[in-house]
Amino acid sequence: MRHIAIVGSGPAGYYTAEAAIKQWGDQVHIDVFDRLPVPFGLIRTGVAPDHQSIKGVSKRYEATAGTDNVRFVGNVTIGKDVTIAELQDLYDAVILATGAPNDRPLGLPGEQLANVFGSAAFVGWYNGHPMFADLDPALSHDTAVIIGNGNVALDVARILAKAQSEFHGSDIVSHALSALDGSRIRRIVILGRRGPHQIAMTPKELGELAHLTRARPQVDPADLPDAALDDALEPGLRKSVNHLRAFAAGTGGADTDDPIDIEFDFFAAPRAIIGEERVEEIEVERTRLEDGKAVGTGETYRIPAGLVVACIGYQTSRIPDVPFDDRNGRFANEDGRIAPGLYCVGWARRGPTGTIGTNRPDGFSIIEKIAEDMPEPAGKPGRAGFEALAQARAIDYVKFTDWKKIEQAEIANARDGSPREKFVAVDRMIEAAGKDIS
Known part of the structure; x- marks a missing residue:
């Protein structure tokens, strides 16, 4: 019997577990560890709460988690508990x-x-991540600035612009819904260092802005390249730029007397955030493109703002005694291999690039490498050995059946029109699982 430990129960973790079962069938046991008592990683706390169809991929992970080969080991911190x-x-x-x-x-x-927040923190706040549930952003100023030109920037802008009624069917947590209902934000500025042809925004996410009940997306026509240049773009990007052209032409967006303006400010690089104790302004430098890179022109201006959310990317958490690549914010590895018997997969391997589905081939690839490196089992104790260690250290971990109790409690607590009301505190999760929290 082969024994594999996967640290992380998000898409990369469960796709890798699925690949291991396909590789070795009943001759493998897989323990999937997570520091939280709940599985599925960014599907639960990273994907926008109003994108429930995307969250539906968790059903696939549940099928993997429900096999006899795979065990969820939640509420265990690697580097601390073991x-x-x-x-x-x-x-x-x-x-x-x-x-x-x-x-x-x-x-x-x-x-x-x-x-001033990073997007992991801000998205974690409205998605109910226990680390960020107490973030309590002030939404009392009329202007918010979002830094970045990817889909996460669009998610943040959309959540800030939505009316209360538009969250029907989402699993946004109640504390965020209440704060957003009292928001005074009427202007959202999305800063991009480069231009419309360099965005990482996909057509579906851009198109959503045109259908919000009170949002009015705006693009300065002067920022758009000659339309003839669009023909050289790949199809998805061309569709995205078409949305921007429609926004510049004034088509799309809400027809209301009290709109929330979403302004795309291209060729704009933030240079400083200004304020006494909290943000009051952001200083921006106008840029131009040289060989595809944004170069400052020396022309600066300031945008008064009471909230800044930076959507510029993410990095992996360090784990003691695991080599780390500081430059790329991931574990140091060669095609997924860190050291003999130690591997990484997904964003921990390649950095935060690709979609949720990109993790599936990544998981299958790493299992192929392990099969090459380990043609026969090494005879290690696996889950029986961890059981002995957990008992010796009084580690009362959360199993998948415990998670299902948490899930049922969240569904039972849901407000009208929401699929669930997430617990945002670990001790409440443990209590719902029927565990001792003393």
């Missing part, structure tokens, strides 16, 4: 599928000011 070296002693292979849950720093003066 070390990597201990896991390597217990399992034939240890695979780090921890994702990239931390915000990349802006590296700007003033980013430490109050009401």
Whole structure:
């Protein structure tokens, strides 16, 4: 019997578990560890709460988790409750599928000011991540600035612009819904260092802005390249740019007397965040493109703002004794191999790139490498060895059946029109699972 430990229960983790079962069938046991008592990683706390169809992929992971080969081991922190070296002693292979849950720093003066957030924190706040449930952003100023030109920036803008009624069917947590209902934001500025042809926004997400009941997306026509140049773009990007052209022409968006303007400010690089104790303004430098790169022109201006959300990317959490690639914010690895018996997959391997589905071939690829490196089982104790260690250390971990109790409690607590009301505190999750929280 082969014994594999996967650290991280998000898409990369469960796709890798699925691949291991396909590779070895009943001759493998897989323990999927997570520091939270709940599985599915960014599907639960990263995907926008109003994108329930995307969250539906968790049903596939449930099918994998429900097999006899796979066990969920929640509420266990690797590096604290158990070390990597201990896991390597217990399992034939240890695979780090921890994702990239931390915000990349802006590296700007003033980013430490109050009401300046990274997108992992801000998205975690409205998605109910226990680390960020107490974030309490102030939404009392009329202008918010979002830094970045990817889909996460669009998610944040859309959530800030939606009316209360438009959250019907979503699983946004109640504390965020209440705060957004009292928001005074009427202007959302999305800053992009480069131009419309360099965005990482997909057509579906851009198109959603045109159908919000009170949002009015705006693009300065002067920022758009000659339309003839669109023909050279790949089809998805061309569709996205078509949306921007429609916004510039004034088509799409709400027809209301009290709109929330969503302004796309291209060729605009943030240079400093200004304020006394909390953000009051953001200084921006106008840029131009040189060989596809944004170069500052020296022309600066300021945007008064009471909230700044930086959507510029993520980095992996360090784990003691695991080599780390500081430049790329991921574990140091060669095509997924970190050290003998130690591997990484997904964003922990390649950085925060690709879609949720990109993790599936990544998971199958890493299992193929493990099969090459480990043609025969090493005879390690696997889950029986971890059971002995957990008992010795009084680690009362959360099983998948415990998670199902948590899930049922969240469904039972749901407000009208919502699929669930997430617990945002770990002790409440443990209590709902029927565990001792004393």
